[in-house]
Amino acid sequence: MKKTSFLLLIIYTLFSSELFCQNLHLKIDGNTENQTNIIDSLNYLKIHKDYASIKHEVDEVQKKLFKIGYIENKLKEIIKSNDSSFKTQIHLKKKFNTIYIYYDKTKIKHSLLEAISKNVFDDYFELEFSKVENVLNFINSKIAEEGLPFSKLHLSNIKIKDTSNLSANLIIESQARERIINNIIIKGYEKFPRSYLKHYLKIKQSQVFDLNRIKNKTNQLNNLKFANEIKPPEVLFSKDSTALYLYLEKSKSNSFDGFLGFGTNEETNKLEFDGYLNLNLTNNLNFGESFKLLYKSDENDQKTFQADLTLPYLFKSPIGIDLRLRIFKKDSSFTTVNQALKLHYQINSKHKIYAGLLSTESNNLLTENTSLTISDYKTQYYTLAYEFTKPQSYNLLFPTNSKLYLETNFGKRKALNAQERQSHVSIDAFKIFNLNRKNSVFLRLNGASLNSNTYFENELLRFGGINSIRGFEENSLFSSLFGLINTEYRYQLNNSIYIHSIIDAAYFENKILNAKEKLFGYGFGFGILTQAGLFRFNYANGKNENQKFKLSNSKIHLSLIANF
Template sequence: MLGKTEVETRVIDSLNYLKLHKDYASIKLEVDSIQNTLFKMGYIENKRMGIIKKNDSIYTAKFHLKKKYNTIYIYYNNLDVDPSVLKLIAKDVFDAYFILPFNTVENSLAFINQKASEQGKPFSKLRLTNIRTDKNNLKADLIIDSKPEKRTIDHIIIKGYDKFPESYLKHYLKIKPQQTFNLNTIKQKTNLLNDLKFANQIKAPEVLFSKDSTILYIYTKKTKSNSFDGFLGFGTNEDTNKLEFDGYLNLNLSNNLNFGESFSLLYKSDENDQKTFRTDLTLPYLFKSPIGIDLRLQIFKKDSTFTTVNQSAKLHYQINSKHKVFVGVTATTSNNLLSSNSFQNISDYDSNFYTLAYQFLKRQSPNLLFPIKSNLYLETGFGHREASGDKEKQSQYAIDAFTIFNLNHKNSFYFRVNASNLISNTYFENELFRFGGINSIRGFEENSLLASLVGVLNTEYRYQLNNSIFIHSITDVAYFENKLTNTKEKLFGYGFGFGILTKAGLFKFNYANGKTENLPFKFSNSKIHLSLVADF
């Protein structure tokens, strides 16, 4: 390739064009491509002077680049395009024209057209006309061909899952009739269907345009959202040296009424002769409003020592697909079952708290083993406890958060922080937090530890052998305080585990050994935890 001058030749050489070709047609295509590139660079007056054949294997193309225009003055009608949009792409914007670097013209016009589409004008067309030079400046007029009426969504039709809860369209996806039509925004919103537990998007949405209406078709399907979870744990009792078992059953039902509701039932019995019964009910978008309600009833019994009944009701507001806030009340009643009062640390009491909470949830839907990437739940409560006619102010704080750092598709790190704090002037044993076991610090008996303040850090290195099998390490650290006994202690749990996704569900095996800060490891303290989560 040659230019008319040495300077022009250097400009052409800087394009790094392809020099070897298999035939003449390929040469001509390359020359056309070079000329088009020169136009975009600002050499709009460049002229191709022909392709010259030197011999059977060498061809030379010649160009005369002429003047390069670095900027262009584009005149527009501010009724067709908003100057605020132009300020996003140009530094110099005036009432009648704006100035662009010439090499950004194509992308800038595409951006203006995109903004017009977002404003309900999907069929708008842009073009530059009356391109001219004036005193060494390049000028053009911007013409926008579009109908003055904005397109809005007139009808929404769900395909695949006909009974999809309509409230989720309005408040979760935030798509509703009479909304300004913007296909890119709609696609982003419908992708959030994959974050729902009970539904998935089958394919991208489609639009039917007619002369006076716009119909949006959303394609989704109902997925398995019910689960049954249970685990069996066993270990050696330090006092009796006998093998003891513990376990729990957890049933979760979701969207069986096509309302987006969820119901869970938990029953747990562990080796410390402790029994827990808990039921939760969540009703989202009550009366098609953005407000939902969460109800909980929990009953805890410690052998023949005491029982505690906890009831809570919360209203929640779904800000968007990831963020949710709560406000509610919690009432607790605990009864001392002992016939004598020799245990002064256990007492009848009633407590009431007003609570505020926030939740962040982010899913990674393609991953069947780890569908949730990050979760954060913060809660605070203020209230009082009444016992023997005395009232005492109390406050509670809690955090439960985890995240997965994916190094690649096989290797990842899992971190979880779980902490709770009860602030009070006096404490009863039957109001303290109970922790330990597979869902807190592993290697310890289920709910065997008592604390007024507790913080647990769970870490795992995970390696996925394939899409259905993973192995992981276990490294847990905990710190707790029991102000009733003036105890402060650090705990550690180490071990390994694996998970297998079977036809029956996700089977997990954990082996962990727990120890306190000042005591050595004992293999007799090891715990094996088995669990199975089945979806149906």
């Protein structure tokens, strides 16, 4: 019996909240009912675990009252009402609404004060007393942005000006001269191309030091394909210099992309295959350069070879160069060779502009010229272009949120001993509308127009396929003008799997045939991010405006984008 009683006593002692966790109640009153209501509006904590917590809460209430203008509030003694209740009283006294702050105009800019006060004069400015703390922090941050990170400021000589206003002097303490970046040290990826610091991030030596601005800029490193920021930048201050440390790592930026498509030929009813290989090499020389190689052979006996080389920041300047070679062969009808040279200027991490030349030469391969619409010709265009890119690096499946590329070309075509002025305009833009973490809508607009008095078949625009309007054969559609919209409703099952719908629509004109047509594509697909890369599956059925739905018109497209 004694053992049982002793055991019960131990259990009660260990688990009883009555002995060790007794709640204490706090009540704070004002000198009047109105003052009590003001104190209650501060939502102070009324239940505490010990007296020290009560004392701390009372001190916090006094500080809050001081910040809103009751700087003369007076606290009476904290009294214990009973075993679990404490009460006290705070006399709020007068509330001061406005403070007149006198300043030294040699240490603070007049324009800065105008951003925080509506009433700024030559030697003082007016401010609501409740805003003093936030305003002082704001002023200090702006002074730090000017290269004075160790600046301090406070109010001194605070006096009562009249019944509801105060006056004070603004004291600013800072070093004699501004801090500038004397050295930039990169850790982790020491061979990171330095030109990207100066022209992409806009960070360079002899620049006024501002740590917050530097952190915002270095976050843009995660938008680069070939580098990531490991941790936020750090600073080493010495007596006469400021060293900035950046912590980076080189990431996998090369990719290999290919897809396999198959469908039934309407004339032969045989299964036909098409596909392409796309190789992208980025920053292998630690210069930020990129090289793209594309070879495509599709079911229409068309072959495409394309090579692109981009060299950014030539000779450490903000100017880069883009070179492109494209060879297209249509069965035994014709070949077309495009050569382009463009200079680009990176305005910032999102915006880029281009200017250059585009040369095209096409040859008729028919031994017997049975087609009057295929002819040898040469063109010389001047090119202007603009590119906008907005990334979302947090999403591994869709790392780019929106993109716009607009290009215009104008020049002359030489054919049959005659010259003719031409222009070519193209646009490619997409946007992802994120509804929430799992649901999003993808919208893409793609189009081009060739403006000329006469047209040849071998200079027409070509579109159709997985990267154009889905449900149609690759590059099977020839036009002088086309516009298409791709839409997808996407649902992410997790960070590596998504499913989506396919609803595409297009309109095109062929002025050689005097044809105008509307096209539609419907289907579904999914994507899986594997260790090998992003695997995509698309099933789409294409039809024109007056055509009935046929299952035999369906196309299945498979692709895999592998990073290495």
